[in-house]
Amino acid sequence: MNNLGLIIKREYMSIVGRKSFLVMTLLIPIIIVICMLIPVLLTKMNNESATETQQVTVIDETGSLAQAVKNTPAFNFVTLQGDENKPTDARQFYEKAGSSVDAIVVIPRDVLDKQQVTVYSENTVSPALLKHLEECLTDTLEGAKIAAYDVPELKKIMKDCEVELDVQSVKWDANGEENSSSTTAAMIFGIALSFITYMFVIMYGAMIMNSVIEEKTNRIVEVIVSSCTPFQLMMGKIIGVALVGLTQFAIWVLIIGAVVGITGLSVGGVGSDGIAAVLQAVGSINITYILICFVIYFIGGYLLYASLFAGFGSAVDQASDASQFSTPIIMIMIIALYAGMACMENPNGTMAMWCSIIPFTSPIVMMVRLPYGVPFLQLALSIVLLYATAAFMIWISSRIYRTGILLYGKKHSLKEIFKWIK
Amino acid sequence: MNFIEIKDVVKQYDGHLALDRVSMDVPEGIIYGLLGPNGAGKTSLIRIINMITKPDSGEVLLGGKPLQPSDVAQIGYLPEERGLYKKMKVGDHIVYLARLKGVDKATAVQRMNQWLERFDLTEWRDKKVEALSKGMQQKVQFIATVIHEPRLLIFDEPFSGFDPVNAEQLKQEILRLKDQGSTILFSTHNMESVEAICERITLINSARVVLEGSVAAIKQEHKKHLYEIEQVDRAATLPTNDTLYSIEQTTRNSTLIRLNDGVASRDVISWLNEHVQLAGFHELLPSMNEIFIETVKALKS
Incomplete structure (x- = not known):
């Protein structure tokens, strides 16, 4: 267990200590802010330019x-x-x-x-x-x-x-009490959580894969696995990269929070009114419940996909060959994302139900469904399936990994890789 | 007592037999050579001793007990395929690898500083590994292999990538570690490099042990009764004597003879003394390379 801690620490420091990490972490929110500001600025400039x-x-x-x-x-x-x-x-x-x-x-x-x-x-x-x-x-x-x-x-x-129809949705809870919820806010909240899961898994999954390939091409891996088990090395990497991601997200939330706070203050009443409205709308959903579910699905989904990236990364000999295996994994994620968007239309439909139970799509699709309320039995089944599959995938990936990392200078087909699992 | 005992180890990869009932005993405190051509199974066996892979059957005993995960702290391994994290600082890297082997941080830092000084690398401690020359990186790898003061050291093709000067320094360090009581397992396909420093060897070919024993004994066993004779008068030809020997080869300064079966060198010397003025008479022992080639050929036919 001591070794796992050391590996996590090294993995974390090796990424966070790089200059590129600092630059990217600071640049991405700036780019996002610029992207949001450009339309506003352009409109403003357009109005002002018509001085003649x-x-x-x-x-x-x-x-x-x-x-x-x-x-x-x-x-x-x-x-x-x-x-x-x-x-x-x-x-x-x-x-x-x-x-x-x-x-x-x-x-x-x-x-x-x-x-x-x-x-x-x-x-x-x-x-x-x-x-x-x-x-x-x-x-x-x-x-x-x-x-x-x-x-x-x-x-x-x-x-x-004149009629302006206001359709209010009222949902009865278990006690038959009325519980009005804002559909739009629920939808936005759910899709936002889906996107966060998707982005996180793609970005940091690729990071894990690169880290595995780097160790293999550096030829350091045999030295390391003579001191610890391949499983420790793989899990150390997965956890270390997750911590890197959480650090990066925390920094972004702080930066974006600060920017929104400052602009909110400077714009005055409008900003704070807007924020209050958003908070009110979001407040009508059971936010604690959804966030707890989000964390559960987020961790399960991350472990599931991260172990796949690590396992298949070990079968790659050069970084340029990585897409052979990373593309199919990313395809599954994209399908999940589209399924999630389709499910917004009908969050309690058959497709939504199955997609939120199948482990590969559930971390994304369930986030869309949750704000509308999901029967407890489905939720429990989906979580159990997700974690069982994640554990199974970690097991499979660790078997691919321990063989793959020590085989140099060859390209491996999927057929060969399946043999390593046995 | 034997420090490592390998008993009937079998390892199979994907339908291909890498080790076929291999047994080997390594006494404590010596330099032991594991020889064989590329692909013979040396690395497979070494990985099993390092607990990187498990044997399909058979067992490995270390100090009389089956290998346990905690034994990694007693083993130092320099693999043939070796490398370092390029972006890590030299000092941090050595300390990291030492700590993975269970050395506490303070001790690791102290030993790292001693070793860097020993190899004149102190000024590189805070530089990134990628800034080092290949020779210096090899030294850092060597330090990382021995820093946890293991009782068993395993070197897989240690001299590949070293220039002659550094190779000699490495050799001296290995001999020093042996004098301090470490057992050293040396794996190579380069038979000559091992002849000089190994006391005992095991020769593996096509997954099987084909030869085992002390280097001196093996050479005696495989000697061809070849003797090199030098005369004071270098131009003189050696007289023939069909009952005692046959002449194999004549060069400008010496003559190579093969003694007939059952003939003692003593008899040849006394006969020659009567006919020529001897300047030199010594036995030519076969090199390990010759023994290896001969053994493999004999197995094939």
Whole structure:
């Protein structure tokens, strides 16, 4: 057991002590923050770049609607009275006005019937102008139309008739008590946990595989296994890399927490309101219960896949050959992730149920199902199966490992590898 | 008493027999050679002694008792395929390997410093392994093999990768460890390198023990009754004597003769003394290499 501790410590230090670990750990949150900020910044920059106000002439044939079009920092509207009897020749007008006008809006006198306004310009008309005109004119036109029916208080009646349906989901718990839950929050929470499991297993599984291959190509492995058992070496690696991952995650949570906290404070009320809303929504799910399940599935899933990566890594002679074995493992994970997303639609369906019981997909799919409530029997069966399979996979992988690490200079087929298990 | 006793060990890999009822006894405190061509089964046997693999049948006794996991602390192993963690610092690396063998940290650090000084590597202690030359890395590996002061040292092709100067230094260190009471098991396919330092050997070929015993005795057993004769008058030819010997080869300075069966060297010397002026008369013993080739050939036919 003493040796296992030493191996875990060395494995941990060998990764955490590297400069690349520090750089990656700090860079990834920065990249994530930048990715989140870029759309916001771009929109903001776009709004600010339109400092040059466009001159738009509105030719109003109705004589009453033009006032509904309000000036904005981007557009300055000048209203001209159109001729009520003759359609406006916008082209003629534009040629006269020269370059002082960027666009001409014609509000025809039959606008109420045709529901159409035309914008003329030599340049492409900006979507912002179209959107602005639509917003300004629609309400006014609606009002005018309603008024045309001449029913007293018609506007108020219509307002009363508006329906915005709020579907609330209420779930009865075991005692038949009502327990309202937010479906959206549950969904987001579940899929987030699935992604964390998926990311963690892929990233750190590959790290284990590289570490195994490195030891083999370095030819140090025979020295090490003359002092400890191959099983200790493999488990030391799996646990050591898991601790590296947890360290990295802890740093990220701290950094992201700090960033969210600071921006929340600087943005003021909006941020804290948003956070409060999220917390409230999440609070309606049984968060402790889900987190405990998450930890159980996370550890089981990690052990299952990490041992596969370690076992098959030992059969590889060069890092460049690793994909031969890592690709199938990653494929299974991707299938699990897609199954998880499909299960969001129908978390209590047959597919969701089976995928959350099969050990290779359960760590991911169960996370999606949990917020909706899973029968205890299914949960228990799934966890028992997951841990039994993980233990079995560790056993199989350790048998592949102890043979594989000492066979140099050969490529091995899956058939050969299965022979090592015997 | 024999320090290692290997009894009827059989090991099979994937339908291929690596060790076929191999037995071997290594007395305590000597340098013992495990010889054989590549692929004969040497490494398989060594891995079994190191408890890296288990035999299919048979057993290995260390100090009269079956091997136990805790015995790894008593064994130091320098494998043929050896390497180090390139990114680790030299000092940390040696201490890590020592601690895996059960040495406590303070002792490991103290011994590591002594050994680095011995090999003039002190200034490299805090450098990464990858910064060292190949020869220096080999020395670090040697230190890691012996730092837990094991009673049994196993070297698999120890001199491969060493230049002549370092090989000589390594040889002196191995002899020093033997004088301090360690038992040394030496595995190689290079018969000549072993002849000089091994007291006893076991020769393995195709998974079987084909020869076993002390080096001196084996040579006596396989001698061809060849003698090299030098005369004071180097140009003179040796007279023939069909009853005593036949001439095998004549070179510029000496003549090689083979004594006939049952003829004592004493009789040849006295006869020769009557006919020529002898400057030298000594027996040529076969090299281990010749003995090996002869033994294997004899087995095949």
